[in-house]
Amino acid sequence: MRKHVLVLLADKASDDGTGIWASKPRLAAELEVSKPTVINTIKSLIDDGLLVEKGLRQNSNGFTKDYAINLDAIRRLPLANQSCHQSRCLTGQNDRPVKPDNLSSQAGAPHQSNSLTQTPLNQPEPPLGVAPARHKPAASSKQVRVNVPVVGCHLPKDWQPPAVNELSAAVTRMVAQWPAGAFEASCKSFYFHWQSASGPNAIKRDWTSALELWLVQDNLRMMQALAAGTSFEWAAPTHAAKHSVSKRVIARSDEDLRSRAIRAELVKQLGKHAVDHWFSAVALLCDGTNLRVICPSNWAEDYLRRTFHAEMSLAVKRAVADGGAVSVTFEVGAVSDNAARPEDETDAR
Incomplete structure (x- = not known):
């Protein structure tokens, strides 16, 4: 199981072994094993130094652990002697030199070579002063990587969930x-x-x-x-x-040019459709390097904080903080009687 888990993690890693953040349920589903089995196997790989825990990475369900494969530890594994062992197993011969034949006791008998290549009989002798021709070994075939096309498609824009x-x-x-x-x-x-x-x-x-x-x-x-x-x-x-569109918070009218710049950065990251759906009723008020996200309900505050916190932090850095340190806070504010419409976002921009 350790080998199967390590191979699956290597398939998901970058060339340097980093960037592994697949969730435990996903790994268990792909390996067709239980989640505790995956957790215990990963823990044993970490204890042996083959896997390193790098930190946490945010995803749609919260956070998942980020792992990296220790390539130096993999190279130090005792795998070098396997090729020799497999060669002996396949040929049935040991590593000792072949005992030479006693030519004196077998006078007149044809010579039997122990090599795999046999010299053909009745081969004409080369002229004097000319070296005998030697057969060139066949060129070793190189492994060619074939790019197998990915079968499938992106999620259609008109996709509807099944019943x-x-x-x-x-x-x-x-x-x-x-x-x-x-x-x-x-x-x-x-x-x-x-x-x-x-x-x-x-x-x-x-x-x-x-x-x-x-x-x-x-x-x-x-x-x-x-x-x-x-x-x-x-x-x-x-x-x-x-309830297709939530009611807009009253503080939405207090937004300024910095708020519009942050919304524009969110559109670059998430797409206009997602921003219109999740942020049309939300107020984004910028105070220096601090962004106040005022939401219309407790559910919206919890969902936006868990799902889009990293994207909003990056939007503030790019729009108003010039890459410096920023903070994002979430709160619930009073709502107006008018529902927020996505087209209002387009007009504001």
Whole structure:
């Protein structure tokens, strides 16, 4: 199992062994083992010095650990003698020199060579002064790396989540325990995440299977929200038309040019559609290098803080702080009676 886990981590790592931040449930699903097995195996690799924990990296579900493979430790593993051992196993011969034949006791008998190449009989002798011709060894074939095309596609812009009863039986039973609207909210997060993703990992063969894995990883958060009494009614199908756009906070009218610059940076990172959806009702007030994010509800404050904190910090650095240190704080403010419309964002910009 250690070898399987290490090979999978190496497949996800960069050329220098760094940049491994796959979640434990995803690794367990790809290896078809349990999550505790993956955790214990990674712990043993860290204890042996083959894997190094670099820190934490933010993702859509909070944070995940960032690992790196210790290439120096891998090179020091006792693997050099395997080739010799395998050669002896394949040929059945030991490393001792071959005993020479007693030519005197076998006079007149044809010579039997122990080598794999035999000299053909009746070969004409070369003329005097001319060296015998030697056969050139066949050129060794070099391994050619073939770029296998990635089969699949990006998540379509008009993608719609399947009905709950169209998912696998286990996922259907799991989602049935969630509060009303939680499934639709998780599907929205899934959509915005993969719409803004890029690279080979953003190409999937089966987006329904990818959604099921996303829901399984989101189950803990949804059950915690259920225990805390968090409401997802705004995303429920029966309330979608009424709550499709949250009411705007009153402090939205206090935004200035710095706020517009921060919103423009967010559009570069997340895309206009995601910014219009999640930030049209939110006020972004900049005080020096501190950004106050005033949200219309407790749920919006919690979600934006966990999902977009890193993106907002980077937007403040680029827009107003010139790359210096910044801080981002979240709070809930009073809302107005008028609903925020995405087109208002376009007019403001």
